[in-house]
Amino acid sequence: MVPPIKEVVIVGGGSAGWMAAAALSSLLAPKDMSITLIESDEIGIIGVGEATIPDILNFNQLLGIDEGEFIRETNATIKLGIEFIDWGRKGDRYIHPFSSHGVDMNGFDFHQFWLHSRAAGNTHPIDDYSLCAVAARHGKFVRPDPNPRSIRSHIRYAYHFDAALYARYLRAYAEKRGVRRIEGKIEAVIQAPETGHISEVRLENGDTVRGEVFFDCSGFRSLLLGQTLNVPYKDWSHWLPCNSAQAVPSQHSGPLLPYTRATAKSSGWQWRIPTQARVGNGHIYSREFMSDDEAASVLLAGLEGEALASPRVIRFTAGHRQQFWVKNCIAIGLSAGFLEPLESTSLYLIQEGISRFIALFPNASLPDVFRDEYNRHMQTEFEQVRDFIILHYSATERDDTPFWNYCRTMAIPESLQHKIALFREGGRAFRLNDELFSRPSWVAVFLGQNIVPKACDPVVAALPAQEVLASVESMRRAMIEAARNMPTHEEFLSQFRKTEVA
Numbered sequence: 001m002v003p004p005i006k007e008v009v010i011v012g013g014g015s016a017g018w019m020a021a022a023a024l025s026s027l028l029a030p031k032d033m034s035i036t037l038i039e040s041d042e043i044g045i046i047g048v049g050e051a052t053i054p055d056i057l058n059f060n061q062l063l064g065i066d067e068g069e070f071i072r073e074t075n076a077t078i079k080l081g082i083e084f085i086d087w088g089r090k091g092d093r094y095i096h097p098f099s100s101h102g103v104d105m106n107g108f109d110f111h112q113f114w115l116h117s118r119a120a121g122n123t124h125p126i127d128d129y130s131l132c133a134v135a136a137r138h139g140k141f142v143r144p145d146p147n148p149r150s151i152r153s154h155i156r157y158a159y160h161f162d163a164a165l166y167a168r169y170l171r172a173y174a175e176k177r178g179v180r181r182i183e184g185k186i187e188a189v190i191q192a193p194e195t196g197h198i199s200e201v202r203l204e205n206g207d208t209v210r211g212e213v214f215f216d217c218s219g220f221r222s223l224l225l226g227q228t229l230n231v232p233y234k235d236w237s238h239w240l241p242c243n244s245a246q247a248v249p250s251q252h253s254g255p256l257l258p259y260t261r262a263t264a265k266s267s268g269w270q271w272r273i274p275t276q277a278r279v280g281n282g283h284i285y286s287r288e289f290m291s292d293d294e295a296a297s298v299l300l301a302g303l304e305g306e307a308l309a310s311p312r313v314i315r316f317t318a319g320h321r322q323q324f325w326v327k328n329c330i331a332i333g334l335s336a337g338f339l340e341p342l343e344s345t346s347l348y349l350i351q352e353g354i355s356r357f358i359a360l361f362p363n364a365s366l367p368d369v370f371r372d373e374y375n376r377h378m379q380t381e382f383e384q385v386r387d388f389i390i391l392h393y394s395a396t397e398r399d400d401t402p403f404w405n406y407c408r409t410m411a412i413p414e415s416l417q418h419k420i421a422l423f424r425e426g427g428r429a430f431r432l433n434d435e436l437f438s439r440p441s442w443v444a445v446f447l448g449q450n451i452v453p454k455a456c457d458p459v460v461a462a463l464p465a466q467e468v469l470a471s472v473e474s475m476r477r478a479m480i481e482a483a484r485n486m487p488t489h490e491e492f493l494s495q496f497r498k499t500e501v502a
């Protein structure tokens with residue numbers, strides 16, 4: 001019989017490394033398997049990655065993490081969606097909420113009724129029918145009601161948190177479950193001559209750490225998969241031209257908003273992510289269109305509170321490694337690839353990599369078919385997220401800068417062209433192949449960026465427009481009423497806050 005895996009090594013202690021360590025130590029509950037994580041304090045972690053999507057709740061639940069403790073320890077706030085400003089046209093503003101819009105009726109999508117109601121004079125944007133969007137605008141939050149008949153059951157949420165505190169929190173969780181942490185810098189990665197598998201890593205102090213399976217969570221360095229196994233990088237920068245970021249925290253000014261803000265700028269966009277103690281800000285831009293100095297000025301001019309540090313520059317290339325799992329090495333996190341944080345998908349892709357590995361958890365023979373399946377799955381995940389992010393750039397009418405002219409006129413993947421055409425012709429939007437972003441997300445961005453269908457569903461179009469208008473209007477009012485009756489975001493958080501926030 002093939003023996004089980006006995007030695008797992010995780011290289012890197014950023015969010016990816018500690019998420020992997022926490023999940024492996026908890027979900028596999030290894031008795032005869034050691035898990036060792038190596039991280040270098042000198043190199044440190046990337047320290048961004050603070051906005052999430054609702055899937056993070058599944059991860060926390062699987063790990064049995066208590067929500068109150070999590071919010072307190074990571075300085076978390078609630079996120080109900082993302083507000084996009086100036087994307088389709090300057091002056092535009094819409095929310096991509098985590099909840100759906102309205103309620104589907106008789107098997108037809110709500111947005112078809114909304115489209116038809118416009119014929120009867122409805123001028124309310126689709127956002128006004130999403131409970132998350134309405135609550136976000138009112139600064140309100142309540143946990144979803146488990147009763148599906150309650151309007152509050154529509155709430156879906158995620159968190160903003162402090163990335164360094166998140167890694168620290170997961171570290172404590174994983175160490176409690178037996179993960180051994182080694183602090184030190186790896187200076188050499190040794191491969192077995194006959195198989196090319198990674199057999200051990202050597203630290204600067206001369207110590208070596210052996211393993212049968214290695215997780216490369218070394219960040220953009222991609223120390224094992226990229227540098228050692230030479231797996232090439234698939235570059236998508238022709239579709240996602242931003243290649244630089246500058247990040248800076250700032251003081252709070254005004255109420256704690258339960259959503260992320262993404263404001264389009266002349267050669268990219270700026271994020272605003274409120275955590276309990278401060279606001280995380282960053283400017284994502286393309287160096288082909290803007291210098292670093294100009295990008296820093298744009299960032300600082302866009303802050304709402306006083307900057308708490310100087311902007312930090314980070315370089316990246318959109319894309320991913322051609323394989324994610326090669327020989328006995330699985331890359332998770334930035335070492336595997338990176339798509340800019342416009343839809344906060346990186347931590348989700350880490351989560352997906354870990355759970356797919358656990359679903360395929362092999363014995364020591366590491367079957368090729370498991371590797372192939374893992375690589376196929378992760379490639380599909382990256383491609384689907386890629387298309388959704390490209391949509392935000394390509395569906396613009398902005399022609400005020402060379403950057404936006406490039407984005408507006410660039411060729412886009414066929415898979416995305418197909419989705420846009422389906423929506424433009426008749427408002428059709430489907431969730432294909434179990435993709436991350438479901439219909440309401442696509443509809444939010446299509447409509448938010450002025451892709452309005454030529455016609456609505458013919459069955460819905462045959463209904464009396466005034467009756468449809470009355471029906472959607474009652475839903476809109478119900479959303480406002482429900483949001484009004486919720487506690488404020490601040491009130492919700494106050495029950496979990498530390499008495500003194502660091």
Ligand SMILES: Cc1cc2nc3c(=O)[nH]c(=O)nc-3n(C[C@H](O)[C@H](O)[C@H](O)COP(=O)(O)OP(=O)(O)OC[C@H]3O[C@@H](n4cnc5c(N)ncnc54)[C@H](O)[C@@H]3O)c2cc1C
Nearest residue numbers: 012013014016040046049051186218219333334341346347
């Ligand atoms: C500008 C920007 C904004 C982002 N915003 C978001 C967001 O809002 N939401 C989201 O989901 N994601 C976001 N991300 C992505 C997110 O930050 C990362 O996916 C996440 O932090 C995981 O990073 P990591 O653990 O892969 O890498 P890192 O945090 O860089 O960790 C790498 C680890 O490897 C170790 N290491 C490297 N080399 C060696 C060596 N030789 N020896 C020993 N140890 C070594 C380092 O010490 C470190 O511990 C963003 C990324 C960027 C660049």
